[in-house]
Amino acid sequence: xVTLYGGNDGLNTVVPAGNPAYARxxxxxxxxxxxxxxxxxxxxxxxxxxxxxxxxxDHELAVVRGVxxxxxxxxxxxxxxxxxxxxxxxAASTGWLGRWLDxxxxxxxxxxxxxxxxxxxxAGATAAGASLPVRGLRVPKTALGRSLALLGRPDQADGxxxxxxxxxxxxLGRVQKTLEPAAAKNPDEDSAGxxxxxxxxxxxxxxxxxxxxxxxxxxxxxxVPTRVYAVSLGGFDTHAGERGTQQRLLTELDRALxxxxxxxxxxxRGRQVVTAVYSEFGRRVTANASDGTDHGTAGPVFVLxxxxxxxxxxxxxxxxxxxxxxxxAGMDFRSxxxxxxxxxxxxDPGAVLNGWEKRVEGLxx
Numbered sequence: 001x002v003t004l005y006g007g008n009d010g011l012n013t014v015v016p017a018g019n020p021a022y023a024r025x026x027x028x029x030x031x032x033x034x035x036x037x038x039x040x041x042x043x044x045x046x047x048x049x050x051x052x053x054x055x056x057x058d059h060e061l062a063v064v065r066g067v068x069x070x071x072x073x074x075x076x077x078x079x080x081x082x083x084x085x086x087x088x089x090x091a092a093s094t095g096w097l098g099r100w101l102d103x104x105x106x107x108x109x110x111x112x113x114x115x116x117x118x119x120x121x122x123a124g125a126t127a128a129g130a131s132l133p134v135r136g137l138r139v140p141k142t143a144l145g146r147s148l149a150l151l152g153r154p155d156q157a158d159g160x161x162x163x164x165x166x167x168x169x170x171x172l173g174r175v176q177k178t179l180e181p182a183a184a185k186n187p188d189e190d191s192a193g194x195x196x197x198x199x200x201x202x203x204x205x206x207x208x209x210x211x212x213x214x215x216x217x218x219x220x221x222x223x224v225p226t227r228v229y230a231v232s233l234g235g236f237d238t239h240a241g242e243r244g245t246q247q248r249l250l251t252e253l254d255r256a257l258x259x260x261x262x263x264x265x266x267x268x269r270g271r272q273v274v275t276a277v278y279s280e281f282g283r284r285v286t287a288n289a290s291d292g293t294d295h296g297t298a299g300p301v302f303v304l305x306x307x308x309x310x311x312x313x314x315x316x317x318x319x320x321x322x323x324x325x326x327x328x329a330g331m332d333f334r335s336x337x338x339x340x341x342x343x344x345x346x347x348d349p350g351a352v353l354n355g356w357e358k359r360v361e362g363l364x365x
Contacts, residue, residue, distance in 0.1 A: 001097075001121065001228065001276055002209075004253070006236030007076065008279035009246055010299030010327075013049075014063055018042035021319035029243055029287040039063070041312065048251035051258025052302070059310035060261070061302060062363055064336055066317040068298035068329025072281065076237070076295075080280040084121040086334055086353050096337055097228055098124030099352045100345060109178055111228040112219070114212040119230050129228070134211045182218040209233045209252060213260040220269050227345060236279060240290035253277070261304065274344045274364075276336065277302040284325055298329035301336055303363060307343075313360050331360070339363045 016022045017033040019042060036044025037053040045053050055061040069088040073079045082088050086096035094102070097111055102124035104110065111122045111129030122129030154163065212231040219226060233256075235249050257275065264270030282299030298317055314331035321328065334356045338349035343364040350357045 001230050002253075002257075002278070003080075003119070003230070003232040004236050004249075004277065004279040005076075005080070005232055005234040006238070006279070007079075007281045007283060007295055008236040008299060009238060009242060009293050009296075010279075010282035011285065011293075012242070012246060012283075013046050013250065014039070014065065014300045015044050015046060016042060016316065016319065017044050019319055025286045025319065027287055029291055029293070039312075041316065043316070046247060046250050048247045048249075049254045051254045051261075052304070055258065055261065055304055056310060060306060060308055061304045061310050062308050063312050064301040064303065064331055064360060064363075065312060065314040066298045066327065066330035067278070067301045067314065067333050067336065068281070068327075068331075069333055070329075072297040072326070072329070074281065074295035074297075076280060081120065083278065083280055083333060084119060086337055086356075094125050095119070095121035095123045096352060097121045097230075098128060100124075100228075100341065100347055101127040101129065103347065103351055107225065109225050111230070112226045113230040114215055115230070115232065119232075122228070122230060129230070132215070134208060134215055178224055182215060182222055182224070210256040210259065213256050214263075217260055217263045217270065220264065220273060221267055223269065238283070238292050239288065239294060240292040242287075242292040257304065265306070271306045274303065274305040274307055274340065276340060277304075278333070278336075282327060285319055285322060285327060286325060297323070297326040298331075299327075301333070303336070303340075307364055309362055309365050313363060332356075332358070334358070335360050336363075 011022065012029070012031065015031050015036045017031050017036045023030045031044075031047070033044070035047055037047060037049060038044050039056060045056070052061055069082060071088070073082065081091070084095050085092035098121065101111055101122070106127045108128065108130040113119055113122055113129055113131045114134055115131055116133050118129055118131050151165070209231060216229045216231065233249065233253055236246065238246050257277070260275070264273050278301045279299060282296045283293035284296040288294055317327040317330060334353050335358045338353060338356055339359040341347045341349040341352055342359060349359070
């Protein structure tokens with residue numbers, strides 16, 4: 001799962017460049033038809049997405065259009081909470097993949113976040129994923145580290161909270177032992193351009209997406225038991241000077257994803273990986289006075305991999321039939337999640353998504 005924090009502008013990602021309403025609404029922010037990478041149906045990819053365009057030609061990229069949820073919320077934090085918990089109507093204390101973990105195992109290695117924190121999507125009621133920062137997870141080999149390991153030993157005299165703490169400490173040791181060798185293989189250097197992500201990064205997300213995905217690829221090749229990985233890229237809150245900022249970020253996304261896909265193609269395990277890319281909301285149709293866009297609603301979701309049936313899914317949102325100036329969602333994001341749960345994780349979606357069963361038909365071979 002690749003999270004684009006900040007609200008990526010879907011209309012300048014999958015661009016309706018041939019639509020006169022788009023050009024009228026965006027003025028200088030709009031791309032011309034000859035600027036974009038043609039997808040057909042009057043749409044084109046942002047010029048920064050050259051690698052994804054090649055995957056489209058190879059039928060390994062699916063573009064799910066107009067994805068959102070009922071009664072959209074334009075707050076970064078509430079909307080991201082909705083996407084991560086898959087609970088649009090009411091607040092939820094568990095993430096959608098956390099609930100999958102609850103039905104599967106208590107093994108923290110089954111889901112891993114390449115971050116210093118576990119995102120809400122990986123937190124269940126009784127189980128949670130693990131966190132592995134890209135620069136590694138290093139428990140000290142000093143007396144402090146040895147004392148910590150002793151605290152992780154079970155003791156029949158422990159109360160319930162002491163027992164849970166001991167289990168967590170033991171899990172930390174197991175996570176380090178299993179995952180740290182992969183982190184050690186990654187060079188400890190900054191990705192180019194990571195400092196630039198400060199612009200528009202107020203809504204969270206990491207930089208160094210290439211390093212995150214490189215570490216994921218190493219873990220996949222090592223055969224660790226992890227089924228789900230969470231990575232992120234921040235900086236998409238483009239209220240001003242959007243065009244240059246977004247295209248730079250999409251170029252970083254494109255380079256990281258296509259390098260990742262090329263590497264995965266070299267192993268049997270790698271060829272089984274499916275990657276989904278989403279953001280908490282799109283942007284408004286009409287540009288603002290600062291050559292940017294404000295918080296909107298629906299946007300595209302990318303799904304890519306060898307097992308994906310490439311092409312368009314869902315209807316292209318109208319640029320004239322709007323909801324208070326915003327796009328109307330035609331595809332509920334829970335249908336994307338249901339397809340991933342069913343076809344990738346082999347789990348009944350209804351048990352995880354509070355009864356939601358509808359899938360994106362034909363998304364997987």
